[in-house]
Amino acid sequence: IRSLVWNVNWLDLSGAMSDGSVTIRTRKFITNRLLQRKQMVVDVIHPDKPNVPKSELRKQLAKLYRTQPDLVVCFGFRTQYGGGRSSGFALIYDSMDYLKKNEPRFRLARDGLYEKRKTSRKQRKERKNRQKKVRGTKKALVGAGKKK
Secondary structure, X not given: OOOEEEOOOOOOEXXXXXXXXXXXXXXXXXXXXXXXXXXXXXXXXXXXOOOOOHHXXXXXXXXXXXXXXXXXXXXXXXXXXXXXXXXXXXXXXXXXXXXXXXXXXXXXXXXXXXXXXXXXXHHHHHHHHHHHOOOOOHHHHXXXXXXX
């Protein structure tokens, strides 16, 4: 099945953001129908700033691709040696349902869309040691609190 559509897009967005002018370029643009998203590499040129916050990048990319900032996920940005230029990745999902289904939990947690259940270290260790004493599918029952 060939559902990936390859495009080469150079979209420039020059405008004043906070302290100076920042240019955002996207390249290696792919429409990924299997995961219901658009994927791209984002190059940011920021000569007067040490870096650009991901929240501002999300807003600008959402405006550029005519979507909501909540559906844009930016990650993996690295500033080139000498500064003034960064590159990373951006994903733009078709809906919030697809975003929550396909994104890893750690990235959802960064955006405040997922909260990890916190158990104490001692409880986790006791559960692990109880699970060692049983075999197969009964390990799940031990975690639920029913010991057989």
